[in-house]
Amino acid sequence: MFSNLCNQIFQQAVVDYHKVNEIDQDFSNPYAPQTIENLLYRKNWIDTMQWHMEDVVRNPDIDPVEALKWKRRIDASNQDRTDLVEYIDSYFLEKYQEIEPKSTAKVNSESPAWAIDRLSILALKIYHMNEEATRLSASEEHRQNCQKKLDILLQQQVDLSSAIDDLLTDIENGDKYMKVYKQLKMYNDPSLNPVLYNTKA
Structure with missing residues (x-):
């Protein structure tokens, strides 16, 4: 089952990240380039970095200027995350390109890669919730x-x-058949975000 591969790689990436547990640590992908394993590992690494960026920016004592820097890093990370999801969907589009959908075939509410994105986030939630469930300094x-x-x-x-x-x-x-809508995000596009294009006027 493909989900078993996802869960194994996501858990591996989370554990690997927390060996050093620093947002800007060196990244090394153990899987060969141009493979689905490589994409899955990279995907979860981005999610894990962003998880910890979100922790930093929620510090109530953070300097506002520093918080803005982190917010922009999070925006960039979200862009990387979206890119990876689309790469993963491209893998499935290529894999199933010879499949002829039945006349009764229906489209799913989300593509495989966006469901896998949620599975990656779940791996992080499980890791950190387990930390809290076993934290000896916490109350029973x-x-x-x-x-x-x-x-x-x-x-x-x-x-x-x-x-x-x-x-x-x-x-x-x-x-079922795949129908993928490529990036339609507007906030990062200087031609679509009014705050960005009005600053150029």
């Missing part, structure tokens, strides 16, 4: 509450993994 009540949340996240992971595998099977069988 805190740990128990976090364990309950962790149990829900783990069930979510099972359910989402199953849904992704079902979607891929439906595409392979011609019961």
